[in-house]
Amino acid sequence: xxxxxxxxxxxxxxxxxxxxxxxxxxxxxxxxxxxxxxxxxxxxxxxxxxxxxxxxxxxxxxxxxxxxxxxxxxxxxxxxxxxxxxxxxxxxxxxxxxxxxxxxxxxxxxxxxxxxxxxxxxxxxxxxxxxxxxxxxxxxxxxxxxxxxxxxxxxxxxxxxxxxxxxxxxxxxxxxxxxxxxxxxxxxxxxxxxxxxxxxxxxxxxxxxxxxxxxxxxxxxxxxxxxxxxxxxxxxxxxxxxxxxxxxxxxxxxxxxxxxxxxxxxxxxxxxxxxxxxxxxxxxxxxxxxxxxxxxxxxxxxxxxxxxxxxxxxxxxxxxxxxxxxxxxxxxxxxxxxxxxxxxxxxxx
Amino acid sequence: xxxxxxxxxxxxxxxxxxxxxxxxxxxxxxxxxxxxxxxxxxxxxxxxxxxxxxxxxxxxxxxxxxxxxxxxxxxxxxxxxxxxxxxxxxxxxxxxxxxxxxxxxxxxxxxxxxxxxxxxxxxxxxxxxxxxxxxxxxxxxxxxxxxxxxxxxxxxxxxxxxxxxxxxxxxxxxxxxxxxxxxxxxxxxxxxxxxxxxxxxxxxxxxxxxxxxxxxxxxxxxxxxxxxxxxxxxxxxxxxxxxxxxxxxxxxxxxxxxxxxxxxxxxxxxxxxxxxxxxxxxxxxxxxxxxxxxxxxxxxxxxxxxxxxxxxxxxxxxxxxxxxxxxxxxxxxxxxxxxxxxxxxxxxx
Numbered sequence: 001x002x003x004x005x006x007x008x009x010x011x012x013x014x015x016x017x018x019x020x021x022x023x024x025x026x027x028x029x030x031x032x033x034x035x036x037x038x039x040x041x042x043x044x045x046x047x048x049x050x051x052x053x054x055x056x057x058x059x060x061x062x063x064x065x066x067x068x069x070x071x072x073x074x075x076x077x078x079x080x081x082x083x084x085x086x087x088x089x090x091x092x093x094x095x096x097x098x099x100x101x102x103x104x105x106x107x108x109x110x111x112x113x114x115x116x117x118x119x120x121x122x123x124x125x126x127x128x129x130x131x132x133x134x135x136x137x138x139x140x141x142x143x144x145x146x147x148x149x150x151x152x153x154x155x156x157x158x159x160x161x162x163x164x165x166x167x168x169x170x171x172x173x174x175x176x177x178x179x180x181x182x183x184x185x186x187x188x189x190x191x192x193x194x195x196x197x198x199x200x201x202x203x204x205x206x207x208x209x210x211x212x213x214x215x216x217x218x219x220x221x222x223x224x225x226x227x228x229x230x231x232x233x234x235x236x237x238x239x240x241x242x243x244x245x246x247x248x249x250x251x252x253x254x255x256x257x258x259x260x261x262x263x264x265x266x267x268x269x270x271x272x273x274x275x276x277x278x279x280x281x282x283x284x285x286x287x288x289x290x291x292x293x294x295x296x297x298x299x300x301x302x303x304x305x306x307x308x309x310x311x312x313x314x315x316x317x318x319x320x321x322x323x324x325x326x327x328x329x330x331x332x333x334x335x336x337x338x339x340x341x342x343x344x345x346x347x348x349x
Numbered sequence: 350x351x352x353x354x355x356x357x358x359x360x361x362x363x364x365x366x367x368x369x370x371x372x373x374x375x376x377x378x379x380x381x382x383x384x385x386x387x388x389x390x391x392x393x394x395x396x397x398x399x400x401x402x403x404x405x406x407x408x409x410x411x412x413x414x415x416x417x418x419x420x421x422x423x424x425x426x427x428x429x430x431x432x433x434x435x436x437x438x439x440x441x442x443x444x445x446x447x448x449x450x451x452x453x454x455x456x457x458x459x460x461x462x463x464x465x466x467x468x469x470x471x472x473x474x475x476x477x478x479x480x481x482x483x484x485x486x487x488x489x490x491x492x493x494x495x496x497x498x499x500x501x502x503x504x505x506x507x508x509x510x511x512x513x514x515x516x517x518x519x520x521x522x523x524x525x526x527x528x529x530x531x532x533x534x535x536x537x538x539x540x541x542x543x544x545x546x547x548x549x550x551x552x553x554x555x556x557x558x559x560x561x562x563x564x565x566x567x568x569x570x571x572x573x574x575x576x577x578x579x580x581x582x583x584x585x586x587x588x589x590x591x592x593x594x595x596x597x598x599x600x601x602x603x604x605x606x607x608x609x610x611x612x613x614x615x616x617x618x619x620x621x622x623x624x625x626x627x628x629x630x631x632x633x634x635x636x637x638x639x640x641x642x643x644x645x646x647x648x649x650x651x652x653x654x655x656x657x658x659x660x661x662x663x664x665x666x667x668x669x670x671x672x673x674x675x676x677x678x679x680x681x682x683x684x685x686x687x688x689x690x691x692x693x694x695x696x697x698x
Contacts, residue, residue, distance in 0.1 A: 036401060040602070041510050042439035042587055043405035043500070048397065052385060056392035057448040057482055057497055063489040064452075090391035099406045101495055103413075133406055140412040144488070146450055146495040148406055151392070161390050238391055253389070 009109035023110070025117075030130040032096045034152070037132075044132035046097065051152040056087035062142035070186045073112055075214045076145070077119025083240065084149035085127050086218035086293040090238035091160075093153035094223060097132045098124065101146040103139035116145070127220055157232060159297070164235040164254035168298040170317040171233075171307065173222050175266040176243055177282060180289025181274045182206065182213030208270045216293045222312065229306045233297035244287040245340040246296045248326060254298075257324040260317040260338065263331050287328070287338075358458035372459070374466075379479040381445045383501070386481075393481035395446065400501040405436035411491035419535045422461055424563045425494070426468025432589065433498035434476050435567035435642040439587035440509075442502035443572060446481045447473065450495040452488035465494070476569055506581060508646070513584040513603035517647040519666040520582075520656065522571050524615040525592055526631060529638025530623045531555065531562030557619045565642045571661065578655045582646035593636040594689040595645050597675060603647075606673040609666040609687065612680050636677070636687075 030038040037045040060066060060080050068076070081098060088095040100120055104113060113136075124131050129149070185206045192199055203210060218238075226233065235254055237246045243265070251258055265286045275282040298319055299307065307313045317329075326338040379387040386394040409415060409429050417425070430447060437444040449469055453462060462485075473480050478498070534555045541548055552559060567587075575582065584603055586595045592614070600607055614635045624631040647668055648656065656662045666678075675687040 037509065042436040042585075043403040043442070043498075045440065045502075045507055046402040046404060047504070048402065049399075053395040053397065053402065054392040055395060055446070055448060055482060055497075055499065057450050057484055057495070059450045059452050059484045059486050059493075059495060061452050061486055061488050064487050087391040091394065093392070097404070099404060099497060101406050101408045103408050103410050103493060133404060135406055135408045137408050137410055138413050139410050139491075139493070141490045142488075144408075144452060144493060146406070146408060148404075148448060148497040149392075150404065153394075155396070158394055160386065236391075 009111060011106065011109065025131070025134075030132065031128070032130045034096055035130045035132055038130055039133055044097070044099070046132070046150070048152055050155075052093070052155050052158050054088055054091045054093045054151045054153060054158075055148065056084055057146065057148040058084050058087070060145045062144065067190070068143070069190055071214060073115040074119035074122070077116040078123045079119075079214070079216055080145040080147050081120055081123035081127070081129075082216050082218045083293065084147040085129065085220065086238040086240065088149050088151035089219055089223050090236050090295060091151070091153060092157050092223055092226065092233065092236060093151040095127060095129045095149050095151040095220070097130045097150040099132060099148045100134040102134070102136045103144040104136070105139050105141055105143070108143065127218065159233050159236040161235050161237050161250055162253040164250050164256050164298040164319050165300075166256050166319050166321045167301055168234050168319040169301060169304060169315050170247070170258055170260065170319060171297050171299055171313050172239070172243070172266065172294055172316050173219050173312055174292070174294040175268045175271070176239065176292050176294065177271045177275075177285040177289045178209040178212035178268050179216060179291035179293075180213075180285055181271050181278075182209035182211070183291075184278060185210055185274065186213060206270065206274065208268055209274060213291065216291065218293050219295050222295050225310075225312060229310070231299055231303045231306050233299050236295060236297040239292045239294045239296050240290060242288040242290040242340075243296065244338050245290075248338060248340045250296065250298065251319070251326050254319070255322050257320040257322050258317055258326050259320060260328050262328055264314065264316040266314045266316075358460060360455065360458065362455055374480070374483075379481065380477070381479045383445055384479045384481055387479055388482055393446070393448070395481070395499070397501055399504075401442070401504050401507050403437055403440045403442045403500045403502060403507075404497065405433055406495065406497040407433050407436070409494045411493065416539075417492070418539055420563060422464040423468035423471070426465040427472040428468075428563070428565055429494040429496050430469055430472035430476070430478075431565050431567045432642065433496040434472075434478065434569065435587040435589065437498050437500035438568055438572050439585050439644060440500070440502060441506050441572055441575065441582065441585060442500040444476060444478045444498050444500040444569070446479045446499040448481060448497045449483040451483070451485045452493040453485070454488050454490055454492070457492065476567065508582050508585040509602075510584050510586050510599055511602040513599050513605050513647040513668050514649075515605050515668050515670045516650055517583050517668045518650060518653060518664050519596070519607055519609065519668060520646050520648055520662050521588070521592070521615065521643055521665050522568050522661055523641070523643040524617045524620070525588070525635040525641050525643065526620045526624075526638045527558040527561035527617050528565060528640035528642075529562075529634055530620050530627075531558035531560070532640075533627060534559055534623065535562060555619065555623065557617055558623060562640065565640065567642055568644050571644050574659075574661060578659070580648055580652045580655050582648050585644060585646040588641045588643045588645050589639060590689075591637040591639040592645065593687050594639075597687060597689045599645065599647065600668070600675050603668070604671050606669040606671050607666055607675050608669060609677050611677055613663060613665040615663045615665075
């Protein structure tokens with residue numbers, strides 16, 4: 001996609017390391033009260049008042065986590081931020097700052113890095129976080145983006161993975177499986193393009209699932225919603241690796257079991273139709289697809305009236321004693337043990 | 350170096366992503382009072398009392414920042430931590446936590462990653478910082494380590510790059526140029542090894558400079574020393590890219606000029622003798638070599654009696670008005686404008 005353009009290109013090595021960082025970061029403004037000093041010194045300086053601070057970090061590697069033949073760099077920048085913020089929200093915290101480090105080979109012109117940064121800045125603005133630092137260096141081959149996100153949460157509101165109790169309700173936000181099916185469409189179109197570059201794909205019936213793959217959003221709104229509803233989850237995790245894997249994390253860390261009801265798993269109609277087209281089971285995709293960046297939480301039964309009927313929150317099961325195990329209850333009412341197949345980036349090499 | 354060993358190897362993909370992270374991090378213990386929750390949730394949780402928090406991040410890329418043919422993985426892990434902590438100390442802050450993300454290809458067996466982590470843990474223990482999170486993923490080619498360091502500093506003690514005033518003294522810790530000359534020795538021995546693998550190098554007269562390259566230390570001791578001496582620098586930066594480049598940073602950000610005295614630049618005898626052997630000018634190496642991780646600071650003239658005679662601190666010049674420019678005053682008393690040649694990792698590709 002980069003190679004298709006033929007405008008003037010600026011060789012990044014012509015700017016030098018400092019020049020490049022200055023150029024890419026000069027437009028970045030900080031707005032958070034807690035940011036005392038952003039980019040431009042040995043370290044950023046922050047100030048928080050009696051709150052807990054949360055810190056999380058993620059790497060996105062070319063050829064493993066993204067394919068630039070269908071992932072525009074601006075979207076990649078956006079997604080790199082979003083996947084980290086999602087982890088902050090999963091602590092029931094609000095994100096305040098990020099650092100962004102990039103390793104890039106000289107095959108990328110400056111304009112490509114500007115696109116990447118434009119996506120990073122768009123996400124930072126959208127989610128109201130300050131970009132406070134980072135590192136830009138060369139790589140011998142591909143592109144790699146490393147983001148660290150920082151957030152704050154009132155001490156009494158922090159939610160860990162290990163607080164679920166038997167009889168708690170298992171609740172998920174949004175719908176599942178769309179990001180994975182979007183990826184299947186993009187990979188299919190890439191193969192078609194290889195055979196016939198003049199083919200114009202008709203992607204109208206896949207817009208939602210493609211957007212879920214290329215431009216995922218993190219559920220900042222849910223953290224606010226939970227405050228409004230006066231609900232503090234007993235445990236929470238974001239869904240990056242697939243529902244099944246995340247449920248197992250909550251169960252293992254909380255020392256409980258669970259029943260998950262297949263019929264309750266929220267699916268978008270495009271996921272269902274695309275799964276039919278690919279002849280794959282939509283439940284399998286929802287369980288193992290990953291990259292949806294929805295939130296999975298457990299709440300106390302007594303909080304059920306507060307969330308009942310809320311379109312953002314779906315009860316998909318409930319927690320049990322540990323010795324009951326972790327099961328999917330199918331539409332045919334059979335019990336199947338949950339397995340973490342997940343999306344394993346270490347198998348990708 | 351890894352390839353030379355022939356013990357049992359464990360394929361990292363056999364553990365899966367979660368298994369690998371668990372395996373590598375299971376021994377990690379947290380000791381900082383401010384670490385409420387370390388590895389094991391969506392994010393780490395920290396608590397600080399009315400202090401400023403500093404955050405800094407750095408990437409180390411194989412083939413750009415290190416060469417595994419002479420950099421043992423344990424040393425690489427150690428160095429990855431140290432270079433980040435150095436940035437924290439340069440804010441006059443104490444480091445408290447780090448996150449470590451690693452992208453690694455399957456050509457590395459588990460045992461290699463264990464070595465890398467052993468170095469990380471050794472550094473964390475040595476500098477008393479908690480490893481609170483990270484990400485481990487595959488890469489399509491080389492090894493990449495991304496570290497984010499967090500520290501705290503009493504609000505009134507934070508030192509930025511932009512506080513230097515005309516007439517302030519320019520002060521450096523330790524000695525300069527050794528890391529760069531150590532690298533020259535290692536690269537020479539690598540070439541010798543290629544020609545004659547049976548050659549046993551005699552490196553006795555280079556031990557200090559090789560150690561400065563392979564196992565640099567950050568100047569945590571200086572932050573403590575400054576408290577003991579009751580000196581707050583007016584500006585400070587760590588020397589990662591070479592003295593010249595760092596002086597220019599301080600001058601530009603503080604809007605001042607400076608005179609740097611060649612005869613005052615502290616050099617170890619091994620640097621001088623190795624420079625003679627390579628027939629290169631030791632001042633050039635001190636100015637542009639980089640990777641020494643010493644601290645460069647400016648202090649008010651009235652603080653001079655407090656630092657006078659301290660073996661850790663050398664006055665190498667003084668700051669002037671901006672329009673006086675930035676100059677090296679040579680032994681022959683000629684004025685040469687300072688230039689930032691630095692070590693430019695973007696040229697390395």
